[in-house]
Amino acid sequence: MLRGFLYTLIAISKPESSTFKLDYSDEQVLIQQLLKRDNQAYRYAVQSYQKSMQYVAKSIVGTAIADEIVQDAWLSVIKALPKFEGRSSLKTWILRIVSNSAKSRLRKESRQFAAGDAADLEILSNAPNDRFNESGHWSNPPKHWDINSPEALIASDELRDIVKHTIEKLPALQQSIITLRDMECIGMEEICKILEISESNSRVLLHRARTKIWQAIDKHQGKENVEL
C-alpha cells in the first residue's frame, strides 16, 4: 500500500513535458504508464511479453486457441493491474494470468491434456538413446566442434539460426520451459507454478530441449568437419 503510494508520488512528481523520455524498461515506470493507458507503454509491454505469453498459452491449450487465450489475458492484465502488489515481477504476474486463463479454458472444455502435452509426455517415456549402445557407452560419440565458445557460436549466423530454428520446432512445453528458463532467466520454481508441472518433469523437459539443440549443433559441426 505504502509502496504503491510512493510510486504514485514519484510518477506525479515526474515532468510530463514531451521532451521527457520515459524508461519503460523500469518496471515501475511501465506499470504507472500502463495504468495511465499510455499507448507507448502498451507497445513496450506487447513487444516484451507477448511471445512468452504465447509460449505459455501454447504449452497449456495447444496452438489452435493460444492466441485467443493471449487476447483474453491482456484484457485481464489491464483490468487487474491496479491490484498488482509487486510480489513477483510484472512478467511473472502476467504469465500467471495467461496460465490461469488457459487452464480455466481447458476446464470449461473438460479437457485434460493439450496437444503439446501429449507430444511431450511421449518424449518423456521414450528418451532418445540412439547415440548409445546396449551397455550404455557412446555408439555415436560427440563430434569435434571447431567452435568452442558460446560467443563464437552465436556470432555464426548459420549456427544461431540452427539454435533458433530448433527451439521453434520443439514441442510446446519444452519450448516454453527452455525459453522461460534459459532465455528469460525465470526461476524453475516459478516456471513450475506457471505451467503447473512438477519440478522433476520440468527438469526432464528442459534437458530434452537442451539435448535437441546440442544434437542440432553437433550434426552441423559434423558436416563441417566432413566438408573440410
Place this chain on the structure above:
Amino acid sequence: MLSCRDISRLSSDLIDEKLSFTMRLKFRLHLFMCHNCRNFIKQMRTTIAAVQQIKPEQPKEEEINQQVETLINKTKELKSTKYK
C-alpha cells in the same frame, strides 16, 4: 559406476548444480576416464550458454501494432462500460 548414457541424462543437473555431493563425485570419476563424456559436457555447457545469450524472440511489427490497437479499443470499451 555411471555409464555414458547416465552422464548424458544427468548433464543438465550437473550444469545447473542440482546433483548431490556423491553424485558429483561419481560424475567426476567418470569424466576423468571418459574423453567422449568430457567432450559432451563441454559442448552442453557451450550450448546452454549460447541459448542464454540469444535474445528472446519478439513479435513482428505488424503483430505488435494489431495487438496494441486491440488493447486500446478494449480499454476504451472498459472505460465506457464503467461510466455507464
